[in-house]
Amino acid sequence: MVKNTDIRTAFEQVMAEDHEIPAKQKQVLAASLALFAEQGFANTTTKQIADRAGVAEGTVYRRYKTKDELLAALLKPMVTTVLPRLMGEFAQQVATMQDLTRHQLLAALIKNRAAFLAENWQVGKVLINEMLIQADLRQAVIQNAGPIIQKTLYPILDQLRAQHELTALPNDMVCQFIIGTMLTNVMRANLQGDFALFDQRIPYLIEFLDQGLAPK
Amino acid sequence: MVKNTDIRTAFEQVMAEDHEIPAKQKQVLAASLALFAEQGFANTTTKQIADRAGVAEGTVYRRYKTKDELLAALLKPMVTTVLPRLMGEFAQQVATMQDLTRHQLLAALIKNRAAFLAENWQVGKVLINEMLIQADLRQAVIQNAGPIIQKTLYPILDQLRAQHELTALPNDMVCQFIIGTMLTNVMRANLQGDFALFDQRIPYLIEFLDQGLAPK
């Protein structure tokens, strides 16, 4: 059985690789993420970060020289390292199951990645927010996430289509529909302020996607 | 034939009702919206607004006493007046067509409202951004948009279901899927920075939704 690292662990590992970050620095990163998610990056002061981290303001600036660097330190590893790893692990996991039906694949994908999405909605919020504003960040995300999706998801979809289990719609549209359906679900849960709803609706998502992506 | 007001006109009407707003004030509103969409609300200074509007900084403050009031002036009519009116018009338009098939309804809905979405993506961006940050704005949107959707879309869906043309999934999920599919399409177009793609993909959206929302 392939191990399926969760995000928290993966993020910790990435941080650990970065030459032993001291405890207070991790508190700073955690406090930053929490506050950015709650209030937005631009509305969060470095004093607030220091206070929530239980740290002096100067400490916030020890490792990262500007507030922007701090933001980048949170977002970049998420996009360039954590996400690829998690997608790769999913692909491996699927590869071990032979002759999946469309329904089985979707159920596996959604249950697996939906949990990921919900757990990391904090980062997701911040990422979406900044992507709406910064064109260069959009570019960076496209150039990282795009290839990952193509490498991990497209082969699976192609195989499924060869078994006459999948719609003839282009792969990129299939991915758009799957990802979009999941993303919408988190956003609605966030809108309603109740993440229990998120889980309850998952069976509906699977049923809808299963039917919508069936071959004619 | 029912007139289908576009957003710009509707917005102008709402503004006109507000007791004759002078030309320069409209320039301020337009400049604000453009800048908020480009850079985000928090990253936009009142000086920038004044410059783009071709106006002194004091003028920005004549009608709206704070920057937040200015934002509210842009978002509130959109949510409370413009959106309801446009949804109402769509419902009326659909009501005139008897015995719609699911495909016809979806095609009408998506072509109609997708154009709306694309045209107003500027406001949409700002709205999404602020909703991710302000809990009270989320509340306001829910309490306005929710009932509108229920009143305009649910009856149409119920009728369709009575004709055995629609899935048994709950109405709120059907709406989630329709809206989410459209929203995802704008967001991807925005991500790729090419709104021509938005239109090209519409036939795919219709095909996917038509199939996904068919009865078993």
Add this chain to the structure above:
DNA sequence: CATAAATGAGTGAGCACTCACTTACATAAA
């Protein structure tokens, strides 16, 4: 000529960021 609209230099509050200094810790000599 009265009232509303517009101006833009000015103001003070709050913010990101700095830096001289203190504390914690590791290694090693006494």
Add this chain to the structure above:
DNA sequence: TTTATGTAAGTGAGTGCTCACTCATTTATG
């Protein structure tokens, strides 16, 4: 086991700058 010493981590009062907002004055309008 103490003491010395170098290095990295942490501190928080201080600084200068940006920005939202004001107001005395000027300009348009009916």
